[in-house]
Amino acid sequence: MREPERLLAEVMVELRRESYPALVAKYLGETDVRSLVGVSGVDYQIEIQGVWDRGKPGDLRILAGIDDGSFRSALRPLTRDFIMAPDGSFVGE
Numbered sequence: 001m002r003e004p005e006r007l008l009a010e011v012m013v014e015l016r017r018e019s020y021p022a023l024v025a026k027y028l029g030e031t032d033v034r035s036l037v038g039v040s041g042v043d044y045q046i047e048i049q050g051v052w053d054r055g056k057p058g059d060l061r062i063l064a065g066i067d068d069g070s071f072r073s074a075l076r077p078l079t080r081d082f083i084m085a086p087d088g089s090f091v092g093e
Contacts, residue, residue: 003038004078008066011046012080015062020088023050023060042068053083059091060084 011034015023026032027050034046046066053059062084065077083091 003040003042004044004066004068007036007038007044008046008064008078008080011048011064011066012082015048015064016082016090020060020084020086023062023084026050027062028052028060044068047077053091058086 018026027048029051030049032048034048036044036046038044044066045068046064048062048064050060050062053061060083061081063079063081065079067077082093085091
């Protein structure tokens with residue numbers, strides 16, 4: 001697994017451990033920008049945001065993307081997402 005994939009996977013594991021109310025409070029309608037330095041010394045930027053899945057309150061989609069600041073990476077960041085239902089279950093899994 002390449003470094004950005006590994007870093008993003010670690011962030012997604014962290015996010016999936018959070019409760020539905022915590023995710024809504026932290027990320028719905030907000031963008032959280034984090035900076036992480038990989039073991040290679042590359043400085044990565046990770047953006048996390050939450051949106052209602054299908055545009056209606058209920059299921060929350062958490063989206064995260066990572067890039068290294070290069071032109072190519074900024075245009076096509078690596079992204080991952082998941083959908084959490086209000087009961088804390090993961091939709092579609």
